[in-house]
Each structure stands twice: as structure tokens, then as C-alpha cells.
Amino acid sequence: MTDLTGKVAVVTGATGGMGRIIAADLARAGAHVLTVARDPARADALRALIGEQAASRLEVITGDLSRRADVVTAAKSISDRHDRIHILVNNAGAHYSEHGVSADGVERHIALDYLAAYGLTTLLDEPLRRGRARVVNVASDTLNDTRQLKLAGRPRPATLDLTGVDELADLNPAKGFVPFEAYARAKLMTVTAGYALARGLAADGVTVNALHPGIVATDIIDDLVPTVLRPMRGLIRRGMLTPAEGAESAIRIATDPALAGVTGRYFCRDTESSTPPVSHDPATQRKLLALSQNHFTG
Numbered sequence: 001m002t003d004l005t006g007k008v009a010v011v012t013g014a015t016g017g018m019g020r021i022i023a024a025d026l027a028r029a030g031a032h033v034l035t036v037a038r039d040p041a042r043a044d045a046l047r048a049l050i051g052e053q054a055a056s057r058l059e060v061i062t063g064d065l066s067r068r069a070d071v072v073t074a075a076k077s078i079s080d081r082h083d084r085i086h087i088l089v090n091n092a093g094a095h096y097s098e099h100g101v102s103a104d105g106v107e108r109h110i111a112l113d114y115l116a117a118y119g120l121t122t123l124l125d126e127p128l129r130r131g132r133a134r135v136v137n138v139a140s141d142t143l144n145d146t147r148q149l150k151l152a153g154r155p156r157p158a159t160l161d162l163t164g165v166d167e168l169a170d171l172n173p174a175k176g177f178v179p180f181e182a183y184a185r186a187k188l189m190t191v192t193a194g195y196a197l198a199r200g201l202a203a204d205g206v207t208v209n210a211l212h213p214g215i216v217a218t219d220i221i222d223d224l225v226p227t228v229l230r231p232m233r234g235l236i237r238r239g240m241l242t243p244a245e246g247a248e249s250a251i252r253i254a255t256d257p258a259l260a261g262v263t264g265r266y267f268c269r270d271t272e273s274s275t276p277p278v279s280h281d282p283a284t285q286r287k288l289l290a291l292s293q294n295h296f297t298g
Contacts (some may be wrong), residue, residue, distance in 0.1 A: 001251065012120070017243050036062075068295065142180065144159065167291060197261050201263075209259075
């Protein structure tokens with residue numbers, strides 16, 4: 001990996017799964033790494049993974065990224081301590097098997113899988129611009145196909161219809177709630193907003209890209225496996241990528257000199273790929289950004 005001495009990196013979801021590998025590798029490469037954690041004690045395991053020599057380069061901020069107030073507070077703490085950010089990996093995410101809302105009344109997938117990434121990216125605007133940062137949004141290719149069993153038929157992309165939507169709390173309602181589709185819609189929102197933010201940040205050298213890291217054996221997978229296949233969950237996990245293998249693509253996009261200046265793209269692992277047409281629709285992008293901004297300022 002490129003020497004990252006003197007660089008500042010923010011990695012969310014860094015106390016478990018793929019995120020802890022990303023954070024540890026960036027710290028070992030010399031970066032000062034910040035993460036936001038609900039339970040700071042979980043960072044002890046991350047420090048152990050990083051190793052004694054690099055552990056001092058880990059900075060933990062307490063916060064729950066599903067809560068608007070905590071996202072705002074975390075962003076302020078980061079920007080107060082660091083005037084430049086060089087890498088932002090928005091990796092925090094979860095899959096919820098039942099409908100629920102955040103403390104702010106927003107469906108939980110949208111709160112954590114989308115708004116945490118949007119909020120940090122926009123609230124850290126100035127230090128990201130000063131650092132000519134690379135922003136990497138960890139998405140999921142469920143946005144291209146929401147079928148859990150893909151044995152036959154055509155892909156069924158996630159949908160994002162904002163017609164008549166006045167606030168983000170209107171999305172993923174309890175009526176007709178399908179967990180897998182709700183998760184995929186939140187990831188689609190992350191990619192859609194990312195395309196628009198990439199254009200606005202490009203003039204200052206900031207890049208914004210998203211990726212599907214592959215099917216990685218993390219805790220989220222346990223919830224995503226269809227009920228009929230759960231007795232085979234152990235066998236299924238053995239056929240998946242390890243968290244370290246999944247982290248490779250995110251680290252590459254965040255650090256590879258060959259990707260300098262590449263922005264507004266979506267990758268499936270290391271291959272540039274496409275996303276549903278609605279993600280490129282200017283009107284949808286504009287309304288999504290307006291709704292998201294209102295969530296943090298309204």
C-alpha cells in the first residue's frame with residue numbers, strides 16, 4: 001500500500017467485520033485513523049489488530065451514526081481536531097429483519113446505511129476539500145437485484161420513487177415493508193447521492209466513488225440469507241469472501257495512485273459497473289439531496 005504517513009482517514013463501521021480491516025491497514029500504512037463507535041470499548045479489539053506500533057494512530061469518537069445529532073456531533077469533533085481529511089470510507093451499515101425507525105423517525109436502513117454516509121460527507125465538506133480527499137461509499141449490489149434467490153428470471157433492481165415524498169421518513173414505510181428491498185433502497189440512495197456529490201466536489205480534487213465489495217462473510221450476511229437456506233448458513237459463509245478480501249477493494253479505491261482523479265463511479269470489487277437508471281436521473285438526485293439536507297438542517 002502507498003505510504004500514508006501524515007494523512008488523516010475517517011472509517012465508519014471500523015469496530016467489526018470489514019471495517020476493522022480497512023482501519024487497521026490504513027493505520028499500519030501510516031495514516032491517522034478516526035472512527036465513530038457506539039461502544040468505545042469495542043475499539044480495544046481494533047487497537048490489538050492494528051498492533052502496538054500503530055495503535056496510537058487510532059482515534060475513537062463516541063457516537064451512534066443512526067442518530068442525526070450524533071452524526072452532526074461526530075463531524076464537528078473531527079473537523080475541530082483536523083483541518084484536512086484525506087480519506088473517508090463510509091462503511092457503517094446494517095440489515096434489519098423487521099421494520100423500525102431511528103430516534104429521528106427515519107426507517108433504520110435509511111438512517112444508518114444512507115444518512116450516516118451522506119451526513120459525514122456533507123458536514124465534513126471543508127476538511128475534505130482541503131485534503132483533496134477520496135470518499136469511498138461501501139454499497140451493495142443488491143441495488144441492482146433485490147431478489148434473494150436468483151435461480152431464474154430477470155434481475156429486479158431497487159426502486160427509488162420520490163414523487164410526493166416530503167421527507168425521508170416517508171420512505172420504507174411499515175406497510176408492505178420488505179427488509180431486503182429496504183436495505184437495497186438505502187444502498188441505492190447512497191450511490192445516487194454520491195454521483196451528485198461527486199460533481200460538486202470535483203473542482204477541489206475530491207473524489208466520490210462507491211463499491212460493492214463482493215459477498216463478504218460478515219454479520220449482515222446472517223440476516224440476508226433466506227430463511228429456507230439458513231440451515232446451510234455455515235456452508236454458505238465458507239464460500240464467501242473473508243472480511244480481509246472484501247476490504248481490499250475499498251482500500252484500493254481509497255489509496256491506489258492509479259485511481260487519482262477517478263470519481264462518480266460504481267465498482268463491483270475492482271471492476272467498474274453500472275447502477276439502475278434512476279440513480280443517474282438528475283431530478284431524482286436533486287430531490288434526494290434536498291430531502292437529505294433538510295434532514296440535517298430542517
